[in-house]
Amino acid sequence: MKILFMCVANSARSQLAEGLAKERFGAKAWVESAGSEPKYVNPYAIRSLAEIGIDISSNESKSFDDLDPEFRERLDYIITLCAEEVCPAVASKTARRLHWPFPDPAGHMGHEAVQMARFRETRDLIKDKLDQFARGLGL
Numbered sequence: 073m074k075i076l077f078m079c080v081a082n083s084a085r086s087q088l089a090e091g092l093a094k095e096r097f098g099a100k101a102w103v104e105s106a107g108s109e110p111k112y113v114n115p116y117a118i119r120s121l122a123e124i125g126i127d128i129s130s131n132e133s134k135s136f137d138d139l140d141p142e143f144r145e146r147l148d149y150i151i152t153l154c155a156e157e158v159c160p161a162v163a164s165k166t167a168r169r170l171h172w173p174f175p176d177p178a179g180h181m182g183h184e185a186v187q188m189a190r191f192r193e194t195r196d197l198i199k200d201k202l203d204q205f206a207r208g209l210g211l
Contacts, residue, residue, distance in 0.1 A: 073101040073209075075149045076167070078160050082107025082133040083114040084178040084191070085153040089198050091121045091128040096202050100211060104143055106136045108160030114178050120191040136162050153198075172201050 075097075077089040086105035093103040110133035118129050136144065147167035152159040155173040174197055177190035 073097075073148045074143055074146065075101050075103045075151065076136075076139075076143075076147055076162070077103070077105040077151050077153060078107065078136075078162065079105075079153045079176075080107050080109050080158075080160065081111040081178075082135075083111050084117050084176060085174050085194060085198065087113050087117045087128055087131055087133075088121065088191075088195050089151070089153060089202070090131070091117075091126045092195070092199050092202055095126050096199075096206060097211065102143055104139050106134050106139055106160075108135070110135050110138075114191075116178070116187050116191040120188065120195045123192070124195070136160070170205075172198070174198060 075093060077086040077093070079086040082105055086107060090103055090105035093101065097103060112133050113128065113131050121128050147164050149170060150162055150164060150167045151170045151172055153172050153174050155175045174194055177194040180190065
């Protein structure tokens with residue numbers, strides 16, 4: 073199974089989802105993330121996943137075109153995570169499209185503790201949604 077998570081910058085939500093899904097599905101799925109305007113992996117995304125034992129410190133922000141061509145062909149799921157902005161669109165004849173709108177935890181300034189709290193909340197919401205998704209697939 074091939075799962076692609078997408079948001080605009082590929083820095084926060086889609087990176088969180090990629091890390092969580094790789095942990096959740098292991099070898100049962102090929103999981104990637106991408107953005108329509110890739111920037112950098114947000115350090116708070118890295119830290120919030122590290123708190124639960126998931127290391128995404130070597131991840132890079134990337135576009136759909138940066139992904140392995142073998143992965144891009146015959147995707148099973150494209151899951152967009154945008155809430156308040158326009159989500160990226162990718163043409164695929166094989167993928168089922170799902171939309172999980174989560175507010176961007178990086179979309180606001182604030183003290184470090186406030187920022188971490190937003191990333192933890194988003195991480196936990198995505199984890200819950202992934203668990204529901206996996207149960208729906210029988211995994």
